[in-house]
Amino acid sequence: MTEGRLMRWSRRWPPERVVPLSFPIIGIFIVVLFVNIITPSQQPLDQPPTAPSSTLERSDAIKAAFDFAWDGYYKLAFPHDELKPVSNTPGTSRNDWGATAVDALGTAVLMDKKNIINIVLEHVAQTDFTHTNTSISVFESTIRYIGGLLSAYELLSGPFQRSVPAGFNLNILLEKAVNLADLLSKAFGEGKNLPSGMLDPKTLQGNGENSLAGAGSLVLEWTILSNLVGNSTYANLTQLAQSFLMNPTPKKAESFPGLVPTEIDIASGSFLKGTVTWGGSADSFYEYLLKMFVYDPKSFGLYRDRWVQAADSTIRYLASSPKKFPNITFIGRYGQNGFIPESGHMECFAGGNFILGGTVLNETRYTEFGLRLIDGCHHTYASTKTGIGPEQFKWEPNQCQQQQVAPTWSCDGPQNPEDQAMNNASGIWITEPSYNLRPETLESYYYAYRLTKDQKYRDWAWDAWLAIDKGTRLENGYSYLRNVNVPDDQRWYGDNQESFLFSETFKYLFLIFDDGDGEWHVSGTGTNKWVYNTEAHPLRTKKFYERLTK
Numbered sequence: 001m002t003e004g005r006l007m008r009w010s011r012r013w014p015p016e017r018v019v020p021l022s023f024p025i026i027g028i029f030i031v032v033l034f035v036n037i038i039t040p041s042q043q044p045l046d047q048p049p050t051a052p053s054s055t056l057e058r059s060d061a062i063k064a065a066f067d068f069a070w071d072g073y074y075k076l077a078f079p080h081d082e083l084k085p086v087s088n089t090p091g092t093s094r095n096d097w098g099a100t101a102v103d104a105l106g107t108a109v110l111m112d113k114k115n116i117i118n119i120v121l122e123h124v125a126q127t128d129f130t131h132t133n134t135s136i137s138v139f140e141s142t143i144r145y146i147g148g149l150l151s152a153y154e155l156l157s158g159p160f161q162r163s164v165p166a167g168f169n170l171n172i173l174l175e176k177a178v179n180l181a182d183l184l185s186k187a188f189g190e191g192k193n194l195p196s197g198m199l200d201p202k203t204l205q206g207n208g209e210n211s212l213a214g215a216g217s218l219v220l221e222w223t224i225l226s227n228l229v230g231n232s233t234y235a236n237l238t239q240l241a242q243s244f245l246m247n248p249t250p251k252k253a254e255s256f257p258g259l260v261p262t263e264i265d266i267a268s269g270s271f272l273k274g275t276v277t278w279g280g281s282a283d284s285f286y287e288y289l290l291k292m293f294v295y296d297p298k299s300f301g302l303y304r305d306r307w308v309q310a311a312d313s314t315i316r317y318l319a320s321s322p323k324k325f326p327n328i329t330f331i332g333r334y335g336q337n338g339f340i341p342e343s344g345h346m347e348c349f350a351g352g353n354f355i356l357g358g359t360v361l362n363e364t365r366y367t368e369f370g371l372r373l374i375d376g377c378h379h380t381y382a383s384t385k386t387g388i389g390p391e392q393f394k395w396e397p398n399q400c401q402q403q404q405v406a407p408t409w410s411c412d413g414p415q416n417p418e419d420q421a422m423n424n425a426s427g428i429w430i431t432e433p434s435y436n437l438r439p440e441t442l443e444s445y446y447y448a449y450r451l452t453k454d455q456k457y458r459d460w461a462w463d464a465w466l467a468i469d470k471g472t473r474l475e476n477g478y479s480y481l482r483n484v485n486v487p488d489d490q491r492w493y494g495d496n497q498e499s500f501l502f503s504e505t506f507k508y509l510f511l512i513f514d515d516g517d518g519e520w521h522v523s524g525t526g527t528n529k530w531v532y533n534t535e536a537h538p539l540r541t542k543k544f545y546e547r548l549t550k
Ligand SMILES: *[C@@H]1O[C@H](CO)[C@@H](O)[C@H](O)[C@H]1NC(C)=O
Pocket: 095, 096, 132, 133
């Protein structure tokens, strides 16, 4: 139950992985989750009467929305992990260490919200990250808590020193991150080099399973932790794990150069079957190959080489357009029966990641591909009744019109009339209609804006925000939306407000409307002083950090 729940809410675990494995668990889970559904007759609050349009007004509106969501969380759920905005009760999905508070901290620093900074720092200082009653996700704890603590340290000891409350010792942030990393280290087990995905807090045993993203996206935070505290233990553990994922065994597991399946055997370090995807269970593995190189180009050339191989194979094999929409590009998937013309909201981070690669490596083929992917994600938003892109969707691939070569693309069209109508109008149809306050499309708009300075991306971000605010805002916060393709008066809400709304969705929205040129911004030219973890927590690159501290 607990794991099913954690997995369902995890951004990186796709529903199709969970459903067939644990149908009864999911059944119970769905009942629990939607027991508090708001009926269509209950309307959300009125929206602001006029839509602001200048960049400054947009920026102010994002800050006001952040305040609104923080106030609801603080009033009804702090210091627990998140607000359940339908029942207005606290959630404890992240071991009850205050996930929303920690995730909100860096955004509050960038937005200059001293009151929130003070509250969260005091909370962190009092939190015992070595104890919990519930099963611990190594990946989620790393990206949300360790990432959030390190980023707050980097921001507050760097460009935002003026925001540190009098008398507060920033080293507390590093101590707490070390406490948590020491606990999570138990998931690596005796004599094993890959971590389990989940750790039992009583026995300190791992569950013996993990995914590509779960094992392969710890290395950025743990390497930076090691460098900040001067103890190579954390870097060594995760870099050794990473070495298995970058030199895959068996060799045939590497379906295309650089692309590997999502499932691994942690005892042997070898790959099992599973789908090749840039979506859930894989996404941040590819993301971090590049970001390790951005963090420290001197030490992580091999990581760059593996990213380049994965990126080139993706452009060559996985890119696909709906057959009547040649301008729209998506990243499909590859399974045991061939290519799958299905993608989802989580894949939408890839546009930004390709732009980062293109700028850092000075390769326009990556920036151009990234911009095309972003057109595709924008198209998914523009194609629904709420203006919010769906969790998962399919298309009839252009490859079906070409000479068929093995392995082939699945060419099935939609079955029911509603899907057929959507496919006729927009070249896609929805296979999972929810929206979980996800940031990926906004994240990619931010990278595209930093590269091109094209106002279009700011307008797309604003349109997306208006749709999200209209579609998910309740009395005390924002909620999971069950279906992005129903009219306004039929909206149904799931009772959860993910902590990443605060670290990612609000941060990327704030950054895209920020006209300043702070050092923490993503560079459009490839000379980044900071790198963002997969939870959007900014961290200083090694060279920049060392130059400052010498
Ligand atoms: C953990 O369980 C103990 C004993 O049941 C209880 O006192 C404590 O409040 C629980 N802690 C959390 C964080 O739920």
